[in-house]
Every structure is written in C-alpha cells, then in structure tokens.
Amino acid sequence: MNATTFALLFIAFLVTGLVLRLWLAYRQISFVSRHQDHVPDAFANDIPAEAHQKAANYTAARTRFGMISTVWGIAILLFWTVGGGIEMLDTWWSARVNSPLLVGLGVILSVATGSAVLDLPFSVWDQFVIEERFGFNRMSAGLFFADTVKQLLLSILLVTLLAAGVLWVMRATGDYWWLAAWAVWMGFTLVITWAYPRVIAPLFNKFQALEAGPLRERIDALLKRCGFTSRGVFVMDASRRSAHGNAYFTGFGRNKRIVLFDTLRKDLEDEEVEGVLAHELGHFRLRHIPQRLVLMAVFTLFGFMLLSWLARQEWFYAGLGVDTASDHAAILLFVLVAPVFTFFITPIGAWFSRRHEFQADAYAVRHADASALASALVKLYRENATTLTPDPVYSTFYHSHPPALIRIGRLRTQTPNG
Numbered sequence: 494m495n496a497t498t499f500a501l502l503f504i505a506f507l508v509t510g511l512v513l514r515l516w517l518a519y520r521q522i523s524f525v526s527r528h529q530d531h532v533p534d535a536f537a538n539d540i541p542a543e544a545h546q547k548a549a550n551y552t553a554a555r556t557r558f559g560m561i562s563t564v565w566g567i568a569i570l571l572f573w574t575v576g577g578g579i580e581m582l583d584t585w586w587s588a589r590v591n592s593p594l595l596v597g598l599g600v601i602l603s604v605a606t607g608s609a610v611l612d613l614p615f616s617v618w619d620q621f622v623i624e625e626r627f628g629f630n631r632m633s634a635g636l637f638f639a640d641t642v643k644q645l646l647l648s649i650l651l652v653t654l655l656a657a658g659v660l661w662v663m664r665a666t667g668d669y670w671w672l673a674a675w676a677v678w679m680g681f682t683l684v685i686t687w688a689y690p691r692v693i694a695p696l697f698n699k700f701q702a703l704e705a706g707p708l709r710e711r712i713d714a715l716l717k718r719c720g721f722t723s724r725g726v727f728v729m730d731a732s733r734r735s736a737h738g739n740a741y742f743t744g745f746g747r748n749k750r751i752v753l754f755d756t757l758r759k760d761l762e763d764e765e766v767e768g769v770l771a772h773e774l775g776h777f778r779l780r781h782i783p784q785r786l787v788l789m790a791v792f793t794l795f796g797f798m799l800l801s802w803l804a805r806q807e808w809f810y811a812g813l814g815v816d817t818a819s820d821h822a823a824i825l826l827f828v829l830v831a832p833v834f835t836f837f838i839t840p841i842g843a844w845f846s847r848r849h850e851f852q853a854d855a856y857a858v859r860h861a862d863a864s865a866l867a868s869a870l871v872k873l874y875r876e877n878a879t880t881l882t883p884d885p886v887y888s889t890f891y892h893s894h895p896p897a898l899i900r901i902g903r904l905r906t907q908t909p910n911g
C-alpha cells in the first residue's frame with residue numbers, strides 16, 4: 494500500500510462513518526418525534542403524556558447535540574492527522590528535548606491536553622445548556638470548573654504513566670514488544686479497575702455506607718440469597734451534579750462494592766431498589782465483568798499486534814500527515830484513527846451487552862420480585878426522560894440496553910401474579 498491509497502481509504506471510512514452516524518441520528522429524531530403524541534399502551538398507566546413528550550424533546554436535543562459533536566470530533570481528528578497537528582508538535586518538542594522518550598511523552602501529553610481543551614466547549618454546552626434546559630443539571634460553575642481541573646490532572650497523570658510504560662517497552666524489548674506492551678496495558682487496566690472505587694471515585698463524590706434500617710436489611714437478605722460478599726453497599730451523592738438516577742457495581746476481588754445514586758434512593762420504593770440490585774447482582778453472578786475483561790484483553794492483544802505491524806509501514810505515517818516514523822507517532826495515530834474503522838462493529842458490542850442485560854433481568858426475576866424491577870425501570874425511564882420509542886435501527890446499532898417496550902414486556906410476562 495502507498496501513502497495516498499491509505500489516506501484515501503482513511504477518508505473513505507471516515508466519510509462513510511459520518512454519513513452512517515448522521516443517518517442514524519436523523520432516523521432516531523424523526524422516529525421519536527412521530528411517536529411523541531402517543532404513550533405506548535404498555536406504559537399508559539405509568540407515564541403521563543407530558544413526561545413522554547419531554548422524553549421525546551430530550552432525546553431529540555441530545556441526538557442533535559451528538560450530531561454536532563461528531564462533526565467537531567472529525568474536524569479535530571483531521572487537524573491532528575492529515576492537517577499536520579502531530580507533525581507540528583513533533584517538530585516543536587524535538588527541537589527542545591533530546592531524549593526520544595521525553596519527546597514522545599511531550600507529544601502524547603500535548604495531544605491529550607489539546608483534545609481535552611478542544612472538547613471543553615462541548616462539555617459546557619452539554620451540562621449548562623442541554624441538561625439545564627431539561628432540569629437535570631445540578632452543577633454550579635465552580636463545581637464544573639473543579640471537576641474539569643481534577644479530571645485533567647488525573648488524565649495527565651494516568652496518560653503519563655501508561656505512555657511512559659509503553660514507550661519504554663517499545664524501545665527495550667525488541668520484536669515482541671507488542672506482547673510486553675500489552676502486558677503493561679493489562680496490568681494498568683486491572684490496577685485502575687481495582688483502585689477505582691477506593692481511590693478515583695472518591696475524588697469526585699462522597700460515598701456513605703447505606704445506613705441501618707428496613708432497606709439495609711432487605712439488601713443484606715438479598716446479598717445473602719445470592720451468595721455475594723462485598724465491602725458493602727454505598728450511597729453516592731450524585732445529586733450534587735445531576736438529577737439522573739442510577740446504580741452500579743464496581744471493582745473486583747475484595748474491593749467490589751455496590752453503589753446507589755442518592756437520586757435513585759429517593760425516587761424508588763425499597764422493593765424497587767431491591768429489584769434493581771438483584772439485576773446488578775445478576776451481572777456479577779453471571780460473571781459478565783470478567784467476560785468483558787477477557788473480551789477486551791483479546792481485542793487489545795490484536796490491537797497491539799496490528800500496531801506493531803503498522804508501526805513498520807511508511808505509508809501509515811505518511812498517509813496520516815506525519816513525516817518521520819516514531820514510536821509515539823505510531824501510538825497516537827493508532828489510538829486516534831482506530832475508532833474510524835472499529836465504529837462499524839459497534840452493533841456487535843451493543844448486541845453482546847443487550848444479551849447480558851436480558852440475562853441479568855432473568856437472574857433478578859429468580860431472586861427478587863419481577864414486578865418491582867419492572868416498576869423501578871419505568872420510574873427510571875420517566876425520571877431520566879429516556880425515550881420509550883427509540884428508532885429500532887438506531888437502537889440495534891447503538892444501545893447497550895434493550896428498548897423499554899421489549900425489556901418491560903419480558904419482565905411482565907415473567908411476573909407470577911401478572
């Protein structure tokens with residue numbers, strides 16, 4: 494392959510991906526707005542017409558925002574690559590620093606920081622225009638600023654550690670460096686996943702053990718029934734930032750914990766919280782997290798193999814606007830450009846994830862009350878303004894969770910007393 498052919502291939506994938514994204518977004522907006530005046534019969538008792546209308550408007554606003562940020566993301570990608578952004582930074586750092594490792598770190602950190610800054614207007618718009626308009630924003634400008642600074646410092650720290658490790662391994666370990674780099678990556682991912690609940694999450698939120706009382710007793714009984722030992726159940730002060738409610742399961746080994754958003758706690762009855770937790774426990778008992786980790790490990794192993802091959806091809810650099818081959822340019826180009834190609838397999842990941850959701854629901858039905866989980870989900874759809882009528886094609890392509898109608902339909906047929 495020569496550089497021009499590769500550049501054309503890259504542009505062709507980029508344009509096709511863009512057209513596909515915009516087409517899907519257009520489908521989603523028109524489908525949702527065609528169905529905004531009629532609450533689906535299955536939800537007629539639980540979702541008022543104005544909540545349904547709000548969900549439609551919210552979905553349309555978010556999808557439109559997604560279209561604009563997609564175009565912006567592509568502009569930034571083109572700027573770094575064929576626009577010569579990386580090449581420019583490379584020249585600048587090479588003129589000032591002698592060690593190739595430090596040049597590499599300088600360029601990688603500059604691109605990471607630059608991308609974060611270029612994304613900033615979109616985060617502001619998202620939080621203070623869209624979320625604000627629909628009543629979901631709870632953040633003050635001060636908190637937003639503090640979060641942004643913390644996130645930036647944290648990413649600089651993590652990117653520096655990871656990039657230094659990988660760059661060093663690339664120079665030090667010969668032909669099979671990709672295997673060593675993969676090991677560095679896996680070790681890094683495992684440490685972060687393990688440390689996240691205790692070290693990283695508390696930088697942004699306060700976590701309090703769920704206090705003793707009827708809910709605590711109910712949850713302890715559920716955990717026992719499901720054979721689950723953990724460091725406990727925590728309530729997170731999510732309401733400081735957003736009115737959206739959720740629950741999640743995090744960490745592994747002895748560090749694992751269940752986290753309830755305080756917003757969820759407030760909106761749901763005790764038995765509904767139990768239903769949601771039974772679903773989360775289903776993910777745990779059915780080993781969905783290790784399955785995802787293994788899948789990710791295989792995927793990144795192939796990624797590193799591919800990267801080691803691409804790093805030796807001159808057209809890879811020249812086609813993407815970089816004149817001199819280097820380890821750091823190979824990494825950056827790969828990380829920036831790979832999503833242009835992997836975008837097309839999004840539906841496979843989404844399908845896999847939806848399968849897990851159905852399995853976790855089935856598990857919840859066996860260990861808790863199906864109708865309580867169903868009513869919890871309906872409340873969450875309503876409070877989060879999630880559309881009940883997504884476009885089927887859009888939903889099949891992107892959504893990690895099954896559409897509301899199908900999911901609730903299954904749960905209701907599994908309820909013993911109707």
Ligand SMILES: [Zn+2]
Binds near residue numbers: 772850
């Ligand atoms: Zn789930």
